[in-house]
Amino acid sequence: MEPPELTNFGSLVRFAIELESATAVFYTAAAGLLGPGRSAQLALELAAQHESRCGLLVRTRQQKLNEMVLEPITGLDGRRYVFDAAASSVGEVPGDAMALETVGARLYEESSVVAKSLLTEAARTFRKLSDENVRNLAALRETFQG
Amino acid sequence: MAQKTATLLPEVEKNYGDLKNFIGGKWVDSTATEWLDDTNPATGERIARVPLSSKEDIDAAVQAAKAAWEEWRETPPISRARYFFTLRDLMEQHFEELARIVSQDHGKIIDEARGEVRRAIENVEVAAGIPSLMMGYTLEDGAAAGIDEEILYQPLGVFAGISPFNFPAMVQFWFWPYAVATGNCWVAKPSEQDPLVQKYVADLVNQAGFPPGVFNLVNGAKDAVEGICDHPDIRGVSFVGSTNVAKLVYARAASHGKRVQCGGGAKNLLVVLPDAKLDRIVPNMISSVYGTAGERCLAGSLVVGLEDAHDAVRKKFSEAASKLKVGYGLDETVQMGPVITKKHQERVLGYIDKGEQEGAQVVLDGRKVRVSGYPGYFVGPTVLDSVSPDMTVAKDEIFGPVASFMTMDSLDDAIDWINKSPYGNAASIYTSSGKAARDFRYRARAGSIGINLGIAAAMAYFPFGGMKNSFFGDLHPQGRDAVRFFTESKVVITRWV
Numbered sequence: 001m002e003p004p005e006l007t008n009f010g011s012l013v014r015f016a017i018e019l020e021s022a023t024a025v026f027y028t029a030a031a032g033l034l035g036p037g038r039s040a041q042l043a044l045e046l047a048a049q050h051e052s053r054c055g056l057l058v059r060t061r062q063q064k065l066n067e068m069v070l071e072p073i074t075g076l077d078g079r080r081y082v083f084d085a086a087a088s089s090v091g092e093v094p095g096d097a098m099a100l101e102t103v104g105a106r107l108y109e110e111s112s113v114v115a116k117s118l119l120t121e122a123a124r125t126f127r128k129l130s131d132e133n134v135r136n137l138a139a140l141r142e143t144f145q146g
Numbered sequence: 147m148a149q150k151t152a153t154l155l156p157e158v159e160k161n162y163g164d165l166k167n168f169i170g171g172k173w174v175d176s177t178a179t180e181w182l183d184d185t186n187p188a189t190g191e192r193i194a195r196v197p198l199s200s201k202e203d204i205d206a207a208v209q210a211a212k213a214a215w216e217e218w219r220e221t222p223p224i225s226r227a228r229y230f231f232t233l234r235d236l237m238e239q240h241f242e243e244l245a246r247i248v249s250q251d252h253g254k255i256i257d258e259a260r261g262e263v264r265r266a267i268e269n270v271e272v273a274a275g276i277p278s279l280m281m282g283y284t285l286e287d288g289a290a291a292g293i294d295e296e297i298l299y300q301p302l303g304v305f306a307g308i309s310p311f312n313f314p315a316m317v318q319f320w321f322w323p324y325a326v327a328t329g330n331c332w333v334a335k336p337s338e339q340d341p342l343v344q345k346y347v348a349d350l351v352n353q354a355g356f357p358p359g360v361f362n363l364v365n366g367a368k369d370a371v372e373g374i375c376d377h378p379d380i381r382g383v384s385f386v387g388s389t390n391v392a393k394l395v396y397a398r399a400a401s402h403g404k405r406v407q408c409g410g411g412a413k414n415l416l417v418v419l420p421d422a423k424l425d426r427i428v429p430n431m432i433s434s435v436y437g438t439a440g441e442r443c444l445a446g447s448l449v450v451g452l453e454d455a456h457d458a459v460r461k462k463f464s465e466a467a468s469k470l471k472v473g474y475g476l477d478e479t480v481q482m483g484p485v486i487t488k489k490h491q492e493r494v495l496g497y498i499d500k501g502e503q504e505g506a507q508v509v510l511d512g513r514k515v516r517v518s519g520y521p522g523y524f525v526g527p528t529v530l531d532s533v534s535p536d537m538t539v540a541k542d543e544i545f546g547p548v549a550s551f552m553t554m555d556s557l558d559d560a561i562d563w564i565n566k567s568p569y570g571n572a573a574s575i576y577t578s579s580g581k582a583a584r585d586f587r588y589r590a591r592a593g594s595i596g597i598n599l600g601i602a603a604a605m606a607y608f609p610f611g612g613m614k615n616s617f618f619g620d621l622h623p624q625g626r627d628a629v630r631f632f633t634e635s636k637v638v639i640t641r642w643v
Contacts, residue, residue: 002152005479007471010257011153014478062241067261068601070437071429072470072481117426 003078009119012073012111013061015081016129017054019107022085023100024050029087030097042143043093046136053129064121071118081107094144098137105133155476157250158243158346162194165341165365167203168348170210171358176203176365182338187253187484188474188522196338199366204306204333204373207362211304211331212379214359219301219329223277226327230274233354237267240350244343248315249475251340253483253522254438256475259315266319268606269624273323279629280328293641299633301329302381302405306374308395309344310387311337311486312441312545318344320610320623321384325632326360333380334363335370339486375399382406382631384623386443389543389569389615396618407619407631409443409612411543412571416446416600417560417586419577420455427576427598428462434574434600436470436527439485440494440547443616444572446600447544448533449551450560460531460551464510467527467549473517484523485546491523494546498528501539501550506530512547535563543569557582565591570613574600593617 004015027047034040083103087093108130115123164181166173176197184194197203218226237244241263248259272279280299288295305325309317314337322332336344344363351361364370371391374383375398382405385395389410396408416431418424434446451459475483485491495513502508512526525546533540533550540550554560557575564573574596575586583597593611596602604610609622621631 005153005471007479007481008255008257010255010260011478014153061260062238063264065257065261065264067258067265067437068599068603069430069433070257070261071433072466074429074469 001082001084003082006073006076006078008073009065009070009115009122010061012076013057016107016111017057019081019083019104020050020053020057022083023104024048024054026085026087026096026100030093033087033090033093039093039143042139043097046097049132049136053132056125056129060122060125064125065119069118073114075114076110080110094140097140101133101137101140105130105137108133153478154474155246155256155478157476158246160193162342162345164195165197165345167197167199167207167365168345168352168361168363169207170213170362171352174206176200178203178366182367184251184338184340184342185487186250186522187486188517188520190488190522193250194342196341196365198338199364199370201369201373201376203364203366204370204377207333207364208304208377208379210359211333211362214357215303215331218331218357218360221329223280223327223329226329227274227276229354229356230270230323230327233350233356234267234270234274236350236353237263237270240346241267244315244346246476247343247346249483251342252311252314253486254475255480255483256478258438259475262313262316265316265603265606269319270323272606272625273327276327276629279626280633282635289639293639295637295639298636298638299328299629300636301632302634303330304333304380305330305382305384305632306333306335306380307384308335308371308374308387309337311339312438312443314340315343315347317386318347320386321628322361324624324628326356328629328632330381330632331360332362333374334361335366335374336363338365338367341365371395372398375404376402378402380404384631385409386623392618405631407621407623408617409610409623410616410618411545411569412443412445412616413448413541413543413567413569414444414446414572414574414592415448415450415560415564415567417557417573417575418449418451418455418459419557419575419579419582420453421578422455422576422598423578424458424462428459428466430598430600431463431576432466432470435549436467436482436547437601439483439525441485441545442601444594444601444603446574447548447550448540449549450554451551452554452557452560456551456553460509460529463549464529467510467529470527472515472524472526474520474522482527482547484520485525486523488523490545491525494525494544494548497539497542497544497546498530498548501530501533501537501548504537504539505532505534506537506539506550507532509551557585561586561589565589568615571611571616572596572602574602593622
């Protein structure tokens with residue numbers, strides 16, 4: 001994928017929704033690849049979670065903005081958030097999943113810093129999502145590596 | 147043909163056809179004999195035709211409003227409020243469509259359009275608190291022993307609102323939710339340059355179940371405005387536009403005995419003190435000057451860096467401005483859209499030319515900006531330096547993406563400039579000094595004061611300011627001022643014998 005242009009609040013949230021949506025699709029496909037069991041169950045739970053995060057991001061874009069402080073965004077380098085959400089084989093699912101969660105955690109953590117001085121409520125949402133990514137990573141490690 | 151990008155949002159409709167008027171709960175044809183093309187400012191393509199409705203059309207809307215009024219005013223405030231809760235939910239559901247129509251029709255970027263629709267919704271939310279907001283008060287033995295005194299706030303009848311092109315969704319909402327929530331009926335006349343979002347709003351109002359005639363919408367221009375000002379059954383007029391027209395509307399409507407509130411133009415100063423945190427404030431100044439392509443009555447227009455702040459601010463500001471991505475507002479990565487029309491584009495470009503001819507230094511020149519695939523009305527971010535007080539660009543409202551940098555010796559000089567300006571809409575100071583900020587707030591004669599904030603736009607529960615030639619009237623739009631504007635006070639003195 002091309003690195004996203006993250007130039008303002010709308011483009012940032014749009015990209016985040018793309019990431020969440022693609023991640024949800026990835027986990028759904030991964031659950032199919034993994035077959036019945038604890039791993040597939042976790043994949044389905046994470047698919048639902050990422051799908052629901054799309055809704056949260058849409059609400060954030062709609063309700064947590066204030067046109068008074070809609071300043072241009074600088075300092076987010078789109079190359080740091082390039083992701084690949086294709087679930088190709090059972091063996092690659094754990095690594096791909098962790099890569100996606102890592103990109104998500106990085107995007108939201110860094111976005112929360114940028115948004116902090118502009119849109120405090122949006123920054124809170126980003127922080128919450130980043131924390132959730134970190135927890136997901138731990139759950140993935142425990143399931144696939146533990 | 148416009149180039150598609152991955153970040154380009156789809157338009158709600160490509161073409162909205164010939165617009166109608168919404169009168170008595172129905173869409174009806176205008177009697178207009180003249181029509182105006184409504185163009186997408188980014189593409190230059192016609193996206194609708196706007197009827198220039200006649201005084202007869204205004205009269206039809208007023209008659210519908212008048213017929214609805216008695217029953218509406220007798221509807222208890224809590225019941226009236228419930229319509230607004232429903233409308234609020236509908237606006238949330240259709241938020242994205244509303245914002246995209248604003249962007250398509252006005253040209254502002256989608257983030258700004260979303261911000262505008264958010265503000266419209268916030269006014270609905272505040273107006274939904276009308277049972278508390280319009281309560282009167284009472285005092286036992288207030289007149290004498292055994293004689294009580296109370297005050298009631300009552301609706302007057304039919305009001306009308308005339309709104310400008312720069313905030314096609316929001317400005318009508320500064321007025322009508324308060325007018326209708328307090329028990330009046332409404333006739334809206336949106337700007338003929340970008341009326342599409344109000345068409346969509348009228349559909350939502352209808353879906354929310356407001357009784358027919360409570361909210362009406364007439365598309366038009368000068369004839370419609372004159373029809374509103376002169377109509378004997380309209381009790382009051384709310385207006386926002388240029389100072390010249392605001393003065394005319396104020397005088398004409400008032401001469402017919404109406405209540406009038408008229409917002410006008412502006413020429414807002416941003417003052418930067420040497421102790422300001424430049425890295426932090428420059429993005430905010432950029433947003434103030436170039437947001438909505440400078441077509442905002444709160445936009446920063448003149449920039450003054452005091453002492454050694456001038457050069458540092460101008461350099462950082464110009465650098466940041468030069469990086470702004472200009473394009474079609476529905477492309478989510480774009481940071482500044484076009485201005486509203488070809489005519490307005492020529493006007494703004496003319497001001498830049500004039501500034502240069504009069505001796506200003508063009509530090510950043512937006513005159514040659516072109517956007518690939520979009521032949522619309524773009525003007526790039528422009529920075530003029532060495533602007534002196536006698537120059538046209540220092541005095542006139544440009545209403546475009548142009549920052550004029552001036553030098554002044556002291557904060558006193560800056561405040562003096564603000565106070566001598568014929569306009570008094572807004573003024574901002576950037577500083578780390580509480581003393582300087584307090585002094586500025588206390589002394590600057592402008593209706594909205596920003597402290598480390600370049601767009602000091604009152605939230606729905608505060609009145610939207612404006613002094614001198616920026617506002618004619620006494621009670622302002624929004625909040626408690628709006629509730630008072632749309633109600634008549636009645637004192638009742640009671641003695642039981």
